[in-house]
Amino acid sequence: xxxxxxxxxxxxxxxxxxxxxxxxxxxxxxxxxxxxxxxxxxxxxxxxxxxxxxxxxxxxxxxxxxxxxxxxxxxxxxxxxxxxxxxxxxxxxxxxxxxxx
Numbered sequence: 001x002x003x004x005x006x007x008x009x010x011x012x013x014x015x016x017x018x019x020x021x022x023x024x025x026x027x028x029x030x031x032x033x034x035x036x037x038x039x040x041x042x043x044x045x046x047x048x049x050x051x052x053x054x055x056x057x058x059x060x061x062x063x064x065x066x067x068x069x070x071x072x073x074x075x076x077x078x079x080x081x082x083x084x085x086x087x088x089x090x091x092x093x094x095x096x097x098x099x100x101x
Contacts, residue, residue: 006091008089008090009089009090009091009094010087010088010094011088011089011094012094012097012101013097014082014085014086017078017085018082020078021075021079021082024071024074024075025071025075032067032068035063035064036064038056039057039061042054042057043057044057
């Protein structure tokens with residue numbers, strides 16, 4: 001309990017950030033996997049060959065690499081936001097936070 005005798009509850013903002021981080025990692029992993037499949041299909045030994053396939057292969061490879069770079073930056077930012085959030089807040093603070101979410 002706080003000095004105002006208000007019970008402490010889990011911080012909904014922190015919970016939302018944890019969910020965001022988990023979803024982000026899962027979705028980015030899935031997207032990277034799908035792009036890898038498309039990259040393989042358009043590669044020199046893939047199902048689709050020729051100049052257009054080679055151009056797509058290069059494009060997909062670049063996007064897959066870029067996703068990895070962006071994820072490497074984004075996940076730590078979300079984790080830093082999680083680390084800044086208190087684990088528990090008062091009930092009234094939690095209510096206010098839920099309204100903002």
